[in-house]
Amino acid sequence: MFMPGIRSPQWQRWLWTLLLGGLGAALNLFPMVSLHHPGLPLQLYLLPGLAAAFLVLILFGTRWALLATAIVALPTLWLWHTVLAVLVLLLEMLVVAWLVHRRHLMLPVADIAFWGLLGLPLWWLVHQFDPRLDQLAAAVVLFKQALNGVAAAATAGLIVLVFKRDLMDIAEPIRQRVYSIRAVVFNLFVLMTLLPAVVFIFFPCLPAGR
Numbered sequence: 001m002f003m004p005g006i007r008s009p010q011w012q013r014w015l016w017t018l019l020l021g022g023l024g025a026a027l028n029l030f031p032m033v034s035l036h037h038p039g040l041p042l043q044l045y046l047l048p049g050l051a052a053a054f055l056v057l058i059l060f061g062t063r064w065a066l067l068a069t070a071i072v073a074l075p076t077l078w079l080w081h082t083v084l085a086v087l088v089l090l091l092e093m094l095v096v097a098w099l100v101h102r103r104h105l106m107l108p109v110a111d112i113a114f115w116g117l118l119g120l121p122l123w124w125l126v127h128q129f130d131p132r133l134d135q136l137a138a139a140v141v142l143f144k145q146a147l148n149g150v151a152a153a154a155t156a157g158l159i160v161l162v163f164k165r166d167l168m169d170i171a172e173p174i175r176q177r178v179y180s181i182r183a184v185v186f187n188l189f190v191l192m193t194l195l196p197a198v199v200f201i202f203f204p205c206l207p208a209g210r
Helices: 010-029 050-060 062-073 084-102 107-129 135-163 172-179 181-205
Strands: none
Touching (some): 010 050, 010 062, 050 084, 062 084, 084 107, 084 135, 135 181, 172 181
16 A cells, blocks of 8 residues: 555655655745744744654654655755754754654653753854854754754654554554554643744744735
8 A cells, every 4th residue: 555654665665755855845945933033133933844754753764754854954954044954953853763762752752852952062053153143042043943843743743643543554662652642642732832832922923014
């Protein structure tokens, strides 16, 4: 069957990864929610397409998720005119995948752990290598991306439930992190907690006339 999963042949994995990566990139090309503040030298965008990369992680594993993440992150090159976002997103996916498979964490928890452990070093890196950002602006950028990543991980964990009913087609280390009752309830809790905050913070900051 032409359905994604660990039993899919190689050509289908390539096809699904490119399709989902392309869909995620298209979503990121037209971000609907932005934040702009006169004190920040650039506009901040939520990247909804990141959920597509997490979906590939659930379906096919780490290396395919890294490919999808690279595709999903391409729009950031002209949204923010820096390669740092691509590198940070790839690192985020790699660490989250390791935490899910090796430490058996749920996707949103793994993403929270990533930002909790590496947020400070990444803040220093972004501040040092992007001259447009002072310390406060770099912190705002990374805080936004942390919210984005956690919400995307929870969204992917729920989306896969809709069209992927065959549990045996999902790799064992991640199956219980997605299909258990605890995982479903936690993903719903994450979205119910974050989405109102995102709407409250970001939508009033949309520039007039856009």
